[in-house]
Amino acid sequence: MASFVQLTDDEYDEIVVDDGPNNNDGVEEPKADDDVEEPNVGMTFSSEEEVRSYYMKYAKHKGFGVRRRNSRQSEDGRVRWFTLVCARQGTVKSQASNILKPRQTERVGCKARVNAVLNEDGRYTLSSVILDHTHYCSPGKARHFRCFKKLDACVAKRLEINDEAGIQFFYAIDVGPDMRLKNVFWADARSRAAYQSFGDVITFDTTYLTNAYKMPFAPFVGVNHHGQSILFGCGLISNEDANTFEWLFESWLKCMNDRPPNAIITNQDKAMKLAIARVFPSSRHRSCLWHIMKKLPEKFGSHSRYDKIKDSLHKCVYDSLSENEFEERWAYLIETNDLRDNAWLGSLYADRQFWVPAYVKNTFWAGMSTTQRSESMNAFFDDYVHSRTTLKEFVDQYDSALRRKAENEAIADFNSFNTEIPCISHYPIEKQFQEIYTISKFKEVQEEFRGFLYLTISYLGGDGAGHTFVVGDEIKVSDGCIKRVNYFVCVYGENPLDITCTCKLFEFRGILCRHALRILAQLDKGEVPPKYILDRWRKDIKRHYVNVKSSYEATSNPERQRFDRIQNCFYKLCSNAAKTERNCVKLIGQLEQLKSEYPDDDPNVGTSTAGEVTPMDGTTGKVLSPLVVRSKGRPTTKRRTHPVEKALKKPSTRRRLSTTEVDYCINIFYTTMNFCDTSS
Structure with missing residues (x-):
């Protein structure tokens, strides 16, 4: 492998191919830390811990992990010399039972290290230093190294406070003439930015119930560079007809700056198909193969030749490598089983360009063969919402779910950047993919x-x-x-x-x-x-959407930097004062006096008001809770039961949202408008 040096932000930007939105244009980003002096032979430290602390700080600044490699003790128990190396130092012999499936490893033989020896005066001096790494280093991902996964009390408290603060979403609300909530769509800023990178193929599915009003959860889902599901917005709808889907698709398209996907996968729903043809006329539409094939028992379960029909249809669909081969096998299926008058098979054949693999394999689907992406996203939300979740609770839990999704992606980024799968061949083209792909x-x-x-x-x-x-x-x-x-x-x-x-x-x-x-x-x-x-x-492309500020991931800005500096100073003071009531009251009094010296520049900061929603007839007024809806398209299999539901012994009676809860939700949606306008 070629030798690489530290990859700076400027150098990293030079290889950026994804040119997504940059929400920090015009804002100068301050440096998080001052530059750390590079290790040099002859540098002296008072203790072993001081050497380790210094090298850890340098490593985190440069973007690599550290571990201790060798050391030797003298007879009196003191460490005579020790070596700190890059976490990717050394090589590992594969222990996998199958040599064609080697295990993932972070060891790539990196030579970067420092060696410290004990002097006669009891201090430690760096006797040798190697700075060059045989891999890229990323300061932004350094926090994922095991050696840096330690939080002091101040940082932990700040994370807790950041958790409670939030900047919300683009939204659209549809209400009826009686001002009763019908449909809701929203997308956070990070999802909107991620669409610029991965919005070529999406899946859309509504076969999932989430809340107390039986409003179908309708997520727009794609796949990222790790093959993970990624959310591009979602809706709660009160009906599953063509007009409702058309409203939802138009709202989503507006959110994504009128850029339709190249391809979209849905279940076999006529209303969806009609709405997609109207709103996304240039997108390649595909029906979910799984949803179609699972209907076989329903359509032919009572047929005397069910097993033969099933086998013939499976071979026709899954084993046909070309359109001609499919046509021949389909004709054989119909003739040998006398199914010329079967309406269901006739409709499938008429729509074969929408679902048969032999007809759709010329289009890029990013590895998504069915709407399983939407279903896996639904399963992901199962940890946070269930069939008794109210609209207010859903809004609260939405951020928590996406925060975990974003963290999973960050961990996958870190693993792809700092570990590798050994090659199983000597071909240089395999090595090329190893160095570039996730x-x-x-x-x-x-x-x-x-x-x-x-x-x-x-x-x-x-x-x-x-x-x-x-x-x-x-x-x-x-x-x-x-x-x-x-x-x-x-x-x-x-x-x-x-x-x-x-x-x-x-x-x-x-x-x-x-x-x-x-x-x-x-x-x-x-x-x-x-x-x-x-x-x-690719793993070597800087994805701009990870820096977009969202309700579940705060990014650095000058005001946040200053706030953190002040908070760090106050943390210890507050901790000490909180130990007794006397000191607590005293500190509060002193802070009250300081308030007059630092007045708000804007008296309206921190406040928000609920806006008005305009229904279809143009009138305005209070938005009322949605009615319990009757939806279609639910899967025949029983939905996975959430643990919260199992714990509830007695089912609660259905209730409509209170005025307070509706105000809460609408308030959240409206107070987000300014942020969404600036982050789009």
Whole structure:
């Protein structure tokens, strides 16, 4: 591996490809800390702990972890010398039982270290220093290293206070002529910014109940560079007809600056399909395959040939590698089972371009084959909301859920940046993916390299413009059998080089298939052409949305920096004064006197008023609670029961939101407008 030095913010920005919104334009960001002096041979410290403290501070400033490597003690028990190294020092021999599935490791043989020796005067002097690292360093991610995961009481208290403060969301509210709440949509600023990076493909699903009014939870979900679900806003709706979906889609599109997704996956709902055609006419729409196939028992469970029909349909859908193959198998299914008059199958065939894999694999779906992304997001919210959650409680819990989601992404960023999966081959193109892609996506690439075991290659022919290869592969089909399939890989040009495969894996998932990779290796290509390295899977791109201020993640700004400095000074004073009532009263009195010296610049700071919501007929007035709605499209399987619901022995009676609760929710939505305008 090549040797890399510290990656500064300016250097990091030079490799930024994602050009998302920057909400700090025009604001000069202050430095969090002064520069820490670099270690030099001859630097002297009074104790071992002082050496460690200094090097830890330097490491955190530069963005790498620290651990103790070697030491030696004298007869009197004093440490004669010791070594502090980068956390990524050394190498680890894989202990995995399967050599084709190596375990993730952070050890990459980094040489950065300092060595300290004990002097005759009892002090420690740095005898050797190595500064260069064999990997990138990221100061912004240093907090995730184990050595830095310690919070003092002051920081912990500040985090608790920040938790209670919040900046909320873009929102849209729909009310009826009687001023009763019908539909709500909202999205926080971070989700809006993340859409700029990962909004090419989304899923949308409403098969999930969340609150006491049976209002379906309607999340817009995508997938990030780790393959994790990421939220792009959500709604609570009172109906599931075309007009309601159209209102929700238009609200969401406005929130996303009128930029529709390239592709959208939904369940098989006619109202959704109609609304998508109206609002997203340029987006490729796909119906959820899982929702369609799960209806088989309902449609044919009582049929005498159910098992044969089921097997034939599965082979037709899952094993057809081309449109022609699907057409042939479908015709065989209909004829042999005398199903020409079956209305359900007829409707499926008419809509085959919306759900059959052979028809949709030419479109990029980011690895999302069904609306399982929405369903997994719903399961994620299960820890926070349940069927008795009121609208007020839902607003309160929403932030907590997204905070955990953001932290999971931050941890995945850290792991991808500071650990790696060892390569299983000697091909340089595998090494290229290892250095560029996130851990989760490199695992997918590595799965294709493992597939080399089952491939055979033959040259079909070509001319000056291109060459065609036949790659034989063994794949498992729906009945568990192994099927031998020939794929055609075409290579055009030299610089740039184009390569295509009839399996369409790259077009469908954004991961180059084993067939194309095998041909590249056969042609002794040391690198994959840049067009086949997708930015959305890379780990070395600075994603701007992680710096966008939200209600669940506060980012640095000059005022916050000053507030933190003042709070640090006050923390110990407050802790001491709080020990006795006398000191507490005394300090409060002194602070009251100080208030006159630091008056508010704006007398309205900290206050907010609820705005008015305009219904469809143009009248204004108080917004009333929603009615309990009857929704459609619920899954036949029982929804997972939340532990809170299990703990409730006696079901409570349904009630409408009180005026206070409605005011609370509307107040939150309205007080967010100024923030959302500035962060969009």
